[in-house]
Amino acid sequence: MCVGIPAMIISINNDKAFSAIVDVEGVRREANIALLADPADPVREGDWVLLHVGFAMSKLDEAEARSTLEFIRALGSVYDEEVEALRVQD
Amino acid sequence: MNQFPDFRDPRAARIVLSRIAELATGQPHRKFMEICGGHTHSIYRHGLEELLPQNVELVHGPGCPVCVIPMGRIDDAIYIASQPNVVFCCFGDMLRVPGGKLNLLEARARGADIRVVYSPMDVLTIAEREPERDIVFLAVGFETTTPSTAVTVLEARRRKLSNYFVMSNHIRIVPAIKAILDSKDLDLDGFIGPGHVGTVLGNHPYEFVASEYGKPLVTAGFEPLDILESVMRLLAQKAVGRCEVENQYTRAVRDAGNPVAIGVIDKVFTVRPHFEWRGLGSIEHSALMFRDDFAEFDAELRYSVPGIQIADPKSCQCGEVLRGAIRPWECKVFGTACTPETPIGTCMVSSEGACAAYYNYGRFNKSPRIPVTAV
Amino acid sequence: MGHDAAGRERLHARIEKWRRRPMRLHDEVITTAHGAGGKASQALLNSVVFPAFEMTGAAMDGAVLQVTPKHDLVMTTDSFVVTPRKFPGGSIARLAVNGTVNDLAVMGAIPRWLSVAFVLEEGLPISEFRDTVAEIALAATEARVGIVTGDTKVVGRGAADGLYVTTTGIGVRQHGIKLGPSEVQPDDVVLVSGNIGDHGIAVIQARGELDLVSDVSSDCAALHTLVGDLLVSGANVRWMRDPTRGGVASSMNELAMDAELGVRLREENLPVSRTVHGVCELLGLDPLYVANEGKLLAVVSPETADKALTSLKDHELGRNSSIIGVITSENPGIVVLETLFGGTRVVDMLVGDPLPRIC
Numbered sequence: 076m077c078v079g080i081p082a083m084i085i086s087i088n089n090d091k092a093f094s095a096i097v098d099v100e101g102v103r104r105e106a107n108i109a110l111l112a113d114p115a116d117p118v119r120e121g122d123w124v125l126l127h128v129g130f131a132m133s134k135l136d137e138a139e140a141r142s143t144l145e146f147i148r149a150l151g152s153v154y155d156e157e158v159e160a161l162r163v164q165d
Numbered sequence: 166m167n168q169f170p171d172f173r174d175p176r177a178a179r180i181v182l183s184r185i186a187e188l189a190t191g192q193p194h195r196k197f198m199e200i201c202g203g204h205t206h207s208i209y210r211h212g213l214e215e216l217l218p219q220n221v222e223l224v225h226g227p228g229c230p231v232c233v234i235p236m237g238r239i240d241d242a243i244y245i246a247s248q249p250n251v252v253f254c255c256f257g258d259m260l261r262v263p264g265g266k267l268n269l270l271e272a273r274a275r276g277a278d279i280r281v282v283y284s285p286m287d288v289l290t291i292a293e294r295e296p297e298r299d300i301v302f303l304a305v306g307f308e309t310t311t312p313s314t315a316v317t318v319l320e321a322r323r324r325k326l327s328n329y330f331v332m333s334n335h336i337r338i339v340p341a342i343k344a345i346l347d348s349k350d351l352d353l354d355g356f357i358g359p360g361h362v363g364t365v366l367g368n369h370p371y372e373f374v375a376s377e378y379g380k381p382l383v384t385a386g387f388e389p390l391d392i393l394e395s396v397m398r399l400l401a402q403k404a405v406g407r408c409e410v411e412n413q414y415t416r417a418v419r420d421a422g423n424p425v426a427i428g429v430i431d432k433v434f435t436v437r438p439h440f441e442w443r444g445l446g447s448i449e450h451s452a453l454m455f456r457d458d459f460a461e462f463d464a465e466l467r468y469s470v471p472g473i474q475i476a477d478p479k480s481c482q483c484g485e486v487l488r489g490a491i492r493p494w495e496c497k498v499f500g501t502a503c504t505p506e507t508p509i510g511t512c513m514v515s516s517e518g519a520c521a522a523y524y525n526y527g528r529f530n531k532s533p534r535i536p537v538t539a540v
Numbered sequence: 541m542g543h544d545a546a547g548r549e550r551l552h553a554r555i556e557k558w559r560r561r562p563m564r565l566h567d568e569v570i571t572t573a574h575g576a577g578g579k580a581s582q583a584l585l586n587s588v589v590f591p592a593f594e595m596t597g598a599a600m601d602g603a604v605l606q607v608t609p610k611h612d613l614v615m616t617t618d619s620f621v622v623t624p625r626k627f628p629g630g631s632i633a634r635l636a637v638n639g640t641v642n643d644l645a646v647m648g649a650i651p652r653w654l655s656v657a658f659v660l661e662e663g664l665p666i667s668e669f670r671d672t673v674a675e676i677a678l679a680a681t682e683a684r685v686g687i688v689t690g691d692t693k694v695v696g697r698g699a700a701d702g703l704y705v706t707t708t709g710i711g712v713r714q715h716g717i718k719l720g721p722s723e724v725q726p727d728d729v730v731l732v733s734g735n736i737g738d739h740g741i742a743v744i745q746a747r748g749e750l751d752l753v754s755d756v757s758s759d760c761a762a763l764h765t766l767v768g769d770l771l772v773s774g775a776n777v778r779w780m781r782d783p784t785r786g787g788v789a790s791s792m793n794e795l796a797m798d799a800e801l802g803v804r805l806r807e808e809n810l811p812v813s814r815t816v817h818g819v820c821e822l823l824g825l826d827p828l829y830v831a832n833e834g835k836l837l838a839v840v841s842p843e844t845a846d847k848a849l850t851s852l853k854d855h856e857l858g859r860n861s862s863i864i865g866v867i868t869s870e871n872p873g874i875v876v877l878e879t880l881f882g883g884t885r886v887v888d889m890l891v892g893d894p895l896p897r898i899c
Contacts, residue, residue, distance in 0.1 A: 078203065078824045079309070079361045079387070079417075081169035093316075100168075100818025102754040107286055109316045110426045123169050125364060125417050126822075128256075129284025130313040132426070133364040133417045140170040140416040144177065147394060151180035178881045212883020257824075274571040283750050283823065389881060494548060500555035505888075506579045507566060516824070526885035 081135055082106065082126040084118055097126060106131050172388030173211075181393040182216055188400040189218040196222045197399055198489050199357035200342060202229030202517025203387050209526035211389045221396065224489040225519035227341050228359055230306045231258045232487060232511040232518045233442045234334055236477065239264030241470035242332060245301055246277040248468060252295060253279045254288045255303035261514050265475045285317040292321070292329040301330045301464045309361040311335045311453065312426035315433040318455075318462050330464040333454055336440065338362045339370055340451035344442075346378045350490045355399040357392065358384035360414040365430075367422025368412050375408045386414040433459050441474060443511055444484020483510035486519050493520040500524060556873065577786030577831075578890025597798070598720070601781075602647045604713075612715050614649035616640060617708040623701055625672070627746035629757030630739070632705060633675035635833060638762045639784070640709035641683045645764035646780040646836065648719045648771065649711030654680060656690040656707050661700040672703065683762040685709070721798035723778040726869040729845035730803065733766060733836040733852050734759070734860040736788050737816040740830035750823065754815045761834030766855045773851035776841035783837050786890050788864075789828040791837055792875045793889040803875040805865035805887065828877075829890050839867060 082097035084106075093109035095118065108131045111118045116134075118124065124131035189195070199205060205225045208214055214223055227233055239262050246253035246269065253269075260270040260281065273279040278298075282288055285302060292300040304314045314331060321329045338359055345351065358371055363384045374382045381402045385395035395413045402409060412418055433456060440452030455463045465472075477483060481503075482496040493499055493512070503509040505521055512518035516525075565587035573580035582597075590596060602616035618639050625632040637654065644651040656676060660669065680687050742758040744750060763782060771777060779799075783791040788810075792803045812820075812827045820827050834857065840848040845863060852858035868876075875887040 078821075079364075080821050083169070099822050101815040102752055102756075102818040102822060104750075104752050104822070107284075107313075107316060109320075110312050110423060110429070112425055125361070127309060127361065128313050129286050130316065132309065132312075132361070133419075133423060135169065136416045137170065140172075143394075143413075143416060144170055144172070144174070144390070147177050147181055147390060150184050151177075173880060175880050175882070209885060210879075211881055212877075212879040212885045213881065214883075216881060216883050270571055270573065271567070271569070274567075274569045281749075287749075287751070494551050500551065501558045504558075506583075507564075525888045 079125045079127040079132060081123055082131070084108075084120050084122045084124060084131075086120060087118065095131070097124065097131070099126065104129070172386065172390040174390065177390055178393055181390065181397055185221070185393065185397050185400060186218050188397065188404055189221050192220060192400065192403060194220045194222065195354045195400065195403060196224050196352065197355045197357055197396065198224045198226045198345065198353050199385075199392070200226040200228040200338070200345075201357075201359045201361070201387075202232065202515065203361065204357055204385065204392060205229070205519050205522050206517045207387050207389065208392060209522040212526070213389055213392060214527070217396065221400070223357075223396075224353065225486070225493075225522075226345060226489055227442070227445060227487040228307065228338065229487075229512075229515050229517040229519075230310070230334070230336060231262060231515035232483070233336065233341075233445065234262060234305070234511060235441045235443045235475065236264050237441070237473050237475040238334060239268065240266075240475065241465070241472060242303055243267060243269060243272045243277070244470050245332060245464055245468045246272055246279050248299075250297075250299055251278065252291060252298045252300045253277060253303065254282045254291065254300065255279065256283075256305060257281045258515050259303055259305060261508065262511050263508055263514065285313050286320070289317060289321055289324070289326065289329065292326050293324070296328055299328050299330065301332060303334070304331050305334045307336055307338050307359070307362050308365045308430065311430050311434065312365060312423075315429040318433050318459060319429065321462065322459075329462065330467055331455075331462050332464040333434070333452075335434065335453040336442070337436070337451050337453070338366070339373075340448050341442070341445070342371070342374065344445055344448050344451075345488060346374065346380070348488050348490070351488065353380060353489070354403060355380050356382040357395050357399070358382045358410070360384055360386045360391070360418060363412070363414060363418040363422070365423050365426045368410060368418060368420050369422075371410050375410050379408055381408050381410070383411045383413050384418055386417065432456075443477065444487045446484075478509050481510040483512045486512050493523040496520065575785075576890060577784065577790050581786075582889075597794075602643055602649075604647070606715060608715075610715050612649075612713050614644055614647050614711045614713055615708065616643040616647070617706065618643060619704060619706040621701065621704050622743060624743075624746050625702060627758055628742050628755075630742070630760030630833065631672075631675055632703065633672045634679045634760050636705040636707045637676055637679035637683055637685070638760055639833065640707040641685060641762045641764055642782040642834075644709050644711035645762075645767040646782050647711070647713070648717045648767075648780075649713040650768075651683060651685045651709055651711040651764055653688045653710045654685050654707050656687055656705060658690070658692045659700045659704040660692065660694045661702050662694060662697045664702050669703070676705075679762070683764065719777065720779060721795055724795065724799045724801060724839050724867055725778070725841075726801060726867055727842050728778055728839045728867040729842050729848075729863055730792070730805070730865040730867065731838045731840065731845070731848055731852060732788060732811065732862055732864050733763075733838075733858040735811045735813045735816065736783075736832055736835060737812060737820065737827035737830035739833040740785075740787070741816050741819045743831070744823075745819070752819060752822070754819060756813070756815050756819065759832060759834035761857055763834065763836050763857065766836055766852065766857045769855055770836075770838060770848060770851050773847050775844040775848035775851060777838055777848070778841065779839040781837045783832050783835055785831045787827070787829040787831060788835075788837060789826070789875065789887045790890055792887065795839070796873050796875050799867070800872045802868040802871040802873070803865055804868050805875065805877045807877055807879050809862050809864045811860045811862045828887055
């Protein structure tokens with residue numbers, strides 16, 4: 076619905092509550108990380124987050140992202156293998 | 166510099182399109198509704214619709230929070246913005262939404278101090294810099310945006326700001342989806358589910374779509390590959406008669422959502438008994454207002470807005486477009502009396518509105534579809 | 541797709557007919573949309589300015605005045621009201637010179653003389669005015685134009701945002717040069733001389749309202765030597781423009797409408813710097829609509845496209861030049877973009893201010 080983009084946490088601001096600097100393709104901006112204030116899983120420098128109207132909404136799981144992409148790419152090879160198998164049968 | 170994995174790879178897209186073509190072969194005509202305005206925008210911006218097979222149709226839903234704001238609410242906003250000493254702040258999309266007579270851009274040209282902000286927190290900065298003015302924020306959005314407003318209000322309280330107010334137009338996605346599902350004139354086969362609302366609410370609130378209404382839903386990200394993969398998953402479900410709620414946007418959406426965000430919404434806001442949606446009429450429990458505990462921030466209490474309901478112009482068919490009952494080009498005034506520079510309804514104003522998206526991106530005679538070759 | 545294709549075709553025809561009507565002015569007061577370079581600006585010009593002066597759109601770019609059998613004078617004027625007055629990569633002073641120099645250059649003229657008129661706000665520090673004037677003088681020297689006349693006015697506090705500048709430029713070109721929308725033909729090639737969107741983003745950032753930090757610099761530059769090299773390279777140049785406010789998209793739309801031909805751009809060939817792309821993603825802007833101040837758009841014949849590209853790339857201002865599209869006979873008046881996925885979308889003319897899309 077709304078514009079949300081991946082941003083990387085560059086630094087956490089110790090002087091200001093829930094404030095961090097994030098980087099989007101070389102552009103930096105202050106972001107509010109209050110919504111990710113989970114003591115069990117705090118936000119750290121180097122984390123990727125989803126940024127929406129200046130707020131970090133969710134941590135982006137880079138491994139999960141890669142695995143989604145791999146899954147998609149693998150669809151191609153599965154298809155190719157099926158085609159190959161059919162051809163061999165002929 | 167690190168780059169987050171890219172979900173715009175054309176090669177991967179062709180792979181998914183091959184699978185889509187395969188799955189769609191032999192299926193009856195399928196209509197999938199993508200609820201979010203962000204999905205509508207992405208589909209048109211990347212020209213995805215024409216890459217899908219003929220029997221797969223994407224229908225645009227009401228998930229554009231700007232589009233569903235009735236004209237009367239804009240008039241209320243202009244009323245507040247025109248009060249003496251008010252600095253009125255809003256997101257850029259709101260400036261050209263038509264009210265009964267004027268929009269906010271025109272109100273600004275006539276002297277109201279209306280400023281565009283990127284983030285709700287920017288409004289606090291203005292409030293601190295201009296303590297002698299009353300700063301009012303026009304809060305708009307589904308559950309993706311509501312937590313940001315809530316956090317900002319809590320921060321305003323912490324900073325003891327007494328010149329900061331919010332006019333809440335926050336709405337809830339589940340009642341909107343229910344309204345679509347209950348609508349008689351629709352015959353949808355499944356849903357591409359709201360991805361960013363999902364980061365807040367998680368996937369469970371959408372379960373009823375499958376369990377009560379028998380339609381599959383795939384919560385999707387907003388990049389082209391996300392949308393295409395979601396279409397593929399819906400077709401895969403239909404092919405074997407499955408009906409489930411799936412999560413394609415696993416990198417951002419967790420099943421339980423974001424409990425902190427859900428908590429902060431609940432702390433600051435409560436559900437309005439009913440709320441007027443442009444084109445959809447009044448929907449129960451579909452919008453939020455401040456809890457009594459936060460009444461001091463409520464702009465509607467402070468400014469006694471007129472609150473007049475203005476009927477949409479007779480020629481406006483936004484409601485039918487928002488429900489997915491008609492396509493943008495089937496609206497009688499589409500592209501002629503209603504264009505982006507002379508919008509009659511909000512579907513044509515918001516960059517995520519189906520009509521604006523189609524007019525700005527989709528409207529022309531396309532060359533014959535490029536055949537999708539297997540990769 | 542393809543539902544009731546005939547019905548949709550009828551609709552498209554109806555829309556196109558409607559679109560070709562002179563853009564109507566509906567507003568009663570001027571809004572910022574009227575200054576954005578898109579449809580609202582056009583409506584204002586069409587409704588109010590052109591009829592009064594018996595001018596056409598072409599005259600707003602520059603006037604060609606024949607003075608001798610062999611030579612024409614080309615005259616153009618422009619006002620500069622940018623805030624902030626200084627930003628990374630440029631300033632109102634440099635824009636004032638380069639903007640007008642560029643308008644002359646893209647008409648095939650050698651820029652020779654400028655006039656400079658200032659409107660100064662009461663309270664403006666004289667040191668700033670002195671610096672501005674010095675910068676203008678320097679930019680003029682670098683562009684090899686003479687500042688030959690001018691004017692200065694002062695208005696009360698609050699009335700001029702500090703300083704406004706208007707420059708009028710006169711250039712010389714050979715009589716009979718064929719440049720313009722009527723020269724453009726189907727299959728012609730569209731080139732741009734480098735990264736798009738730098739200037740607009742640099743200014744947005746310098747304004748500080750959106751709290752961004754990036755290394756984007758305005759591309760503010762005088763293009764007359766780049767143009768000069770192109771014109772002697774052997775390339776068959778049909779049309780040129782320096783895309784300013786409203787971006788490449790607006791210039792391409794104007795061309796498509798004036799030439800009554802279609803333009804087909806390729807997304808993967810559009811040169812955009814990574815940071816500009818990042819800011820645009822953040823704010824929901826499209827680089828195609830963001831202002832430039834040092835880029836050349838050129839349409840050349842297909843046979844000479846490679847020559848044109850080489851010529852641009854050989855110049856220091858054109859290192860990132862790219863062939864970005866073609867002119868088509870299909871969809872006349874419309875600019876179409878082939879997306880990275882092989883899909884297509886329309887690139888329409890800007891409606892108002894490019895509002896950052898948020899929600």
